[in-house]
Amino acid sequence: MVGIDEVARRAGVSTATVSRALSGRGPVSPVTRQRVQTAADELGYVVSAAASTLATGRARAIGVIVPFLDRWFFSTVLAGISDALVRRGFDITLYGVSAAAEERHRVFSDNMRRRRVDGIITIAPELDAEETELLRGLGVPIVAIAGPNPLLTTLTVDDHAVGRLATRHLLELGHRRIAHIGSHGTSGSSVPALRRRGFAEEMDAAGAAPSFADADFTIEGGSAAARRLLEGDDRPTAIFAASDEMAIGAVLAAREAGLRVPEDVSIIGVDGNDLGRWFGLTTVDQFARGQGERAAEAVLADLDGAAPALRRGTLPFALLERGSTAAPSH
Amino acid sequence: MVGIDEVARRAGVSTATVSRALSGRGPVSPVTRQRVQTAADELGYVVSAAASTLATGRARAIGVIVPFLDRWFFSTVLAGISDALVRRGFDITLYGVSAAAEERHRVFSDNMRRRRVDGIITIAPELDAEETELLRGLGVPIVAIAGPNPLLTTLTVDDHAVGRLATRHLLELGHRRIAHIGSHGTSGSSVPALRRRGFAEEMDAAGAAPSFADADFTIEGGSAAARRLLEGDDRPTAIFAASDEMAIGAVLAAREAGLRVPEDVSIIGVDGNDLGRWFGLTTVDQFARGQGERAAEAVLADLDGAAPALRRGTLPFALLERGSTAAPSH
DNA sequence: CTGTTAGCGCTTTCAA
DNA sequence: TTGAAAGCGCTAACAG
Numbered sequence: 001m002v003g004i005d006e007v008a009r010r011a012g013v014s015t016a017t018v019s020r021a022l023s024g025r026g027p028v029s030p031v032t033r034q035r036v037q038t039a040a041d042e043l044g045y046v047v048s049a050a051a052s053t054l055a056t057g058r059a060r061a062i063g064v065i066v067p068f069l070d071r072w073f074f075s076t077v078l079a080g081i082s083d084a085l086v087r088r089g090f091d092i093t094l095y096g097v098s099a100a101a102e103e104r105h106r107v108f109s110d111n112m113r114r115r116r117v118d119g120i121i122t123i124a125p126e127l128d129a130e131e132t133e134l135l136r137g138l139g140v141p142i143v144a145i146a147g148p149n150p151l152l153t154t155l156t157v158d159d160h161a162v163g164r165l166a167t168r169h170l171l172e173l174g175h176r177r178i179a180h181i182g183s184h185g186t187s188g189s190s191v192p193a194l195r196r197r198g199f200a201e202e203m204d205a206a207g208a209a210p211s212f213a214d215a216d217f218t219i220e221g222g223s224a225a226a227r228r229l230l231e232g233d234d235r236p237t238a239i240f241a242a243s244d245e246m247a248i249g250a251v252l253a254a255r256e257a258g259l260r261v262p263e264d265v266s267i268i269g270v271d272g273n274d275l276g277r278w279f280g281l282t283t284v285d286q287f288a289r290g291q292g293e294r295a296a297e298a299v300l301a302d303l304d305g306a307a308p309a310l311r312r313g314t315l316p317f318a319l320l321e322r323g324s325t326a327a328p329s330h
Numbered sequence: 331m332v333g334i335d336e337v338a339r340r341a342g343v344s345t346a347t348v349s350r351a352l353s354g355r356g357p358v359s360p361v362t363r364q365r366v367q368t369a370a371d372e373l374g375y376v377v378s379a380a381a382s383t384l385a386t387g388r389a390r391a392i393g394v395i396v397p398f399l400d401r402w403f404f405s406t407v408l409a410g411i412s413d414a415l416v417r418r419g420f421d422i423t424l425y426g427v428s429a430a431a432e433e434r435h436r437v438f439s440d441n442m443r444r445r446r447v448d449g450i451i452t453i454a455p456e457l458d459a460e461e462t463e464l465l466r467g468l469g470v471p472i473v474a475i476a477g478p479n480p481l482l483t484t485l486t487v488d489d490h491a492v493g494r495l496a497t498r499h500l501l502e503l504g505h506r507r508i509a510h511i512g513s514h515g516t517s518g519s520s521v522p523a524l525r526r527r528g529f530a531e532e533m534d535a536a537g538a539a540p541s542f543a544d545a546d547f548t549i550e551g552g553s554a555a556a557r558r559l560l561e562g563d564d565r566p567t568a569i570f571a572a573s574d575e576m577a578i579g580a581v582l583a584a585r586e587a588g589l590r591v592p593e594d595v596s597i598i599g600v601d602g603n604d605l606g607r608w609f610g611l612t613t614v615d616q617f618a619r620g621q622g623e624r625a626a627e628a629v630l631a632d633l634d635g636a637a638p639a640l641r642r643g644t645l646p647f648a649l650l651e652r653g654s655t656a657a658p659s660h
Numbered sequence: 661c662t663g664t665t666a667g668c669g670c671t672t673t674c675a676a
Numbered sequence: 677t678t679g680a681a682a683g684c685g686c687t688a689a690c691a692g
Contacts, residue, residue, distance in 0.1 A: 672683090
């Protein structure tokens with residue numbers, strides 16, 4: 001692999017000048033810069049990440065912490081992050097932390113602490129206090145996305161408002177017996193908890209009767225939960241599932257039970273999962289890919305010295321009506 | 331951040347000894363090793379990736395090239411890779427190359443050439459000759475997975491056999507008019523081409539009449555293709571789609587057309603996508619997650635000095651019957 | 661078994 | 677605007 005001195009020799013300058021010319025830092029005369037650039041191109045020179053990082057302290061890489069790589073929301077956000085970072089020439093170091101507790105701990109206390117990255121994006125961070133502390137100890141900008149972490153600056157949709165929007169949509173259609181499929185989450189400020197609270201509050205305000213079923217945000221879980229909800233006699237006329245995957249599970253369970261959607265039961269989800277399209281699923285779209293891009297831009301902005309405030313903010317969401325909700329027929 | 335000399339001071343040894351003790355390379359007395367380990371733990375010392383890489387030439391990271399992060403197969407394979415690499419303490423550097431041609435080129439000629447990784451896994455590599463050459467020029471082990479690249483050693487399922495297996499399954503059920511949804515791919519040895527060829531050959535051998543519809547491996551594409559296939563009068567009695575996503579699209583299109591699956595039309599896919607379960611989709615499972623793990627183990631084995639032959643091989647697949655195929659009713 | 665020392669390949673003062 | 681030289685933090689001969 002060609003090194004900087006080879007380029008320097010070919011261009012007839014010192015390595016210092018090559019470095020300045022190629023990095024754009026420090027003064028270089030236009031003609032020298034051109035000569036260096038040409039030499040570098042001809043030799044196919046690319047700076048060594050290790051050497052450059054060691055010398056500058058900058059890695060040109062962002063770490064991304066992902067709990068589940070194979071779930072739609074996470075991989076979609078990751079795709080958005082990747083797009084945005086590629087544009088800026090940054091690499092992604094992926095930290096998959098779905099693993100067992102012991103391995104998860106190793107990733108946090110070893111892998112992440114090798115100082116390989118200039119910043120961190122953590123998706124839907126269910127981090128305990130120790131993990132959070134380890135992250136902050138890294139001394140690099142951190143953007144937490146999709147779910148507020150009280151200890152980190154966060155870029156997230158207002159999931160409380162999301163829960164209210166979905167619920168209000170059903171209430172406005174005339175539903176009174178509405179069930180929520182979701183979970184309490186790991187804390188009162190977790191995404192599941194916020195969506196649930198939004199639901200509970202709107203139901204309360206409307207004087208309507210809420211019911212609940214817990215599920216794990218998978219199709220399977222949503223299906224099982226809906227089965228339970230729909231078997232009784234005074235079954236709900238509408239279901240608000242805290243994710244599209246669960247909502248799809250609910251649609252499938254309803255069909256199995258011989259119920260028509262939305263005639264017999266209305267169903268709404270949250271996410272904007274493409275899959276929902278095939279079920280005509282009405283949902284609260286949260287533009288996952290865009291969230292990833294925003295997160296990437298936020299860390300980079302922070303690296304560029306922008307106010308950290310930029311990192312904090314709320315992301316857009318919108319009701320997407322596709323037909324799985326309607327006025328109750330009884 | 332604490333450095334190696336701090337640890338050395340605390341343990342009362344030289345930095346060289348710390349390095350040896352912590353890396354396990356070179357002789358260190360058990361008691362010294364213990365003292366060093368303790369000092370390191372107390373200080374929370376973790377070696378700097380940049381410095382270590384620069385000194386050793388080893389990065390403890392594997393690059394993964396992924397064309398589509400947000401498609402099931404790719405994210406599932408990636409999850410498998412991540413699991414396996416985490417176990418060995420390796421980091422993942424993710425190269426998402428879905429981007430526009432220009433950016434794609436930048437990733438290959440810049441990002442990947444920063445020597446950040448010890449090895450490369452490329453998933454379903456549709457690489458042109460120049461890109462392949464760039465990769466080889468990296469001088470690190472490369473494992474291409476999910477799709478043979480004639481220029482790279484490859485770990486892949488025998489997609490030709492997959493195509494034959496799926497087709498034979500339909501033939502054995504008694505179908506004669508069978509359609510294939512897939513594509514020609516970018517070359518005769520691409521995954522789509524191999525599956526298609528397997529289909530064509532079995533149909534030939536059986537003297538049955540094949541028909542074809544092209545699609546892009548998405549639900550949407552599969553749905554559109556199936557719609558075309560099913561509208562004619564002498565519509566096929568069975569469809570073999572080259573991916574589960576297309577097969578699901580086909581199931582949806584069939585339902586829309588008022589056809590029952592499998593009574594009116596049998597449908598089989600390829601992948602083992604979890605989603606298929608919800609459609610009762612019969613498929614040829616290719617154990618995507620396992621593929622990722624195998625690929626990771628293969629690169630690591632190569633790094634450990636195992637014979638490169640280990641990298642080359644075929645992966646398992648198996649017919650998974652879930653009910654979307656049956657004997658033709660007419 | 662352990663310490664000394666010379667780099668690994670860049671970047672960045674500091675002087676010129 | 678450019679070059680010389682001193683590191684960045686760690687590892688690997690080489691001696692001892």
